[in-house]
Amino acid sequence: GESVGLHLPTLSVQEGDNSIINCAYSNSASDYFIWYKQESGKGPQFIIDIRSNMDKRQGQRVTVLLNKTVKHLSLQIAATQPGDSAVYFCAEINDYKLSFGAGTTVTVRA
Amino acid sequence: EPEVTQTPSHQVTQMGQEVILRCVPISNHLYFYWYRQILGQKVEFLVSFYNNEISEKSEIFDDQFSVERPDGSNFTLKIRSTKLEDSAMYFCASSQANNSPLHFGNGTRLTVT
Numbered sequence: 324g325e326s327v328g329l330h331l332p333t334l335s336v337q338e339g340d341n342s343i344i345n346c347a348y349s350n351s352a353s354d355y356f357i358w359y360k361q362e363s364g365k366g367p368q369f370i371i372d373i374r375s376n377m378d379k380r381q382g383q384r385v386t387v388l389l390n391k392t393v394k395h396l397s398l399q400i401a402a403t404q405p406g407d408s409a410v411y412f413c414a415e416i417n418d419y420k421l422s423f424g425a426g427t428t429v430t431v432r433a
Numbered sequence: 434e435p436e437v438t439q440t441p442s443h444q445v446t447q448m449g450q451e452v453i454l455r456c457v458p459i460s461n462h463l464y465f466y467w468y469r470q471i472l473g474q475k476v477e478f479l480v481s482f483y484n485n486e487i488s489e490k491s492e493i494f495d496d497q498f499s500v501e502r503p504d505g506s507n508f509t510l511k512i513r514s515t516k517l518e519d520s521a522m523y524f525c526a527s528s529q530a531n532n533s534p535l536h537f538g539n540g541t542r543l544t545v546t
Binding site: 364367420425 | 475524531538
């Protein structure tokens with residue numbers, strides 16, 4: 324069965340607001356997680372990663388939170404911009420294999 | 434920034450024909466992968482490749498599929514006898530280590546008619 328998934332298939336957000344994209348995973352042995360962004364006609368683009376020995380990691384305008392107790396991962400995007408419109412996938416690496424969830428389509432409203 | 438490149442961007446083929454999808458991974462990467470994405474669905478793992486051999490493959494990667502690293506820069510996916518259901522985006526990826534981020538190309542859209 325699927326081990327990685329996202330709570331909501333779509334998210335609409337006002338430009339300038341913060342976005343939160345959620346992901347639940349079921350494999351408690353997973354120790355490495357990655358968020359990817361996929362724009363139309365392009366391949367998945369690495370955004371940020373986090374290993375299981377951390378619960379938070381920050382990048383430029385993005386923050387990933389990991390809650391191992393409830394097996395939940397989230398991606399926060401600060402001050403969402405039109406260029407953030409895309410499909411976002413969480414992915415886990417387990418036994419050296421990367422598995423994707425189903426994706427959340429983020430639409431930024433002007 | 435180095436990137437994974439894939440050719441062609443779009444391939445149309447007739448059912449039963451062989452296709453070869455080509456990829457040039459990032460030059461200092463050691464691990465190579467193929468994934469596919471059927472329209473509107475999630476990205477699915479096909480195969481991983483390291484040290485000139487397949488390290489893992491999914492159920493999708495049956496006898497009709499093969500991979501090869503013919504030289505020091507290319508990584509190819511061959512489908513021997515294409516089926517309609519092989520129509521999808523095929524993504525190549527590479528990584529430096531087996532527990533580091535995968536970097537993806539922009540894919541080849543395969544259309545089987």
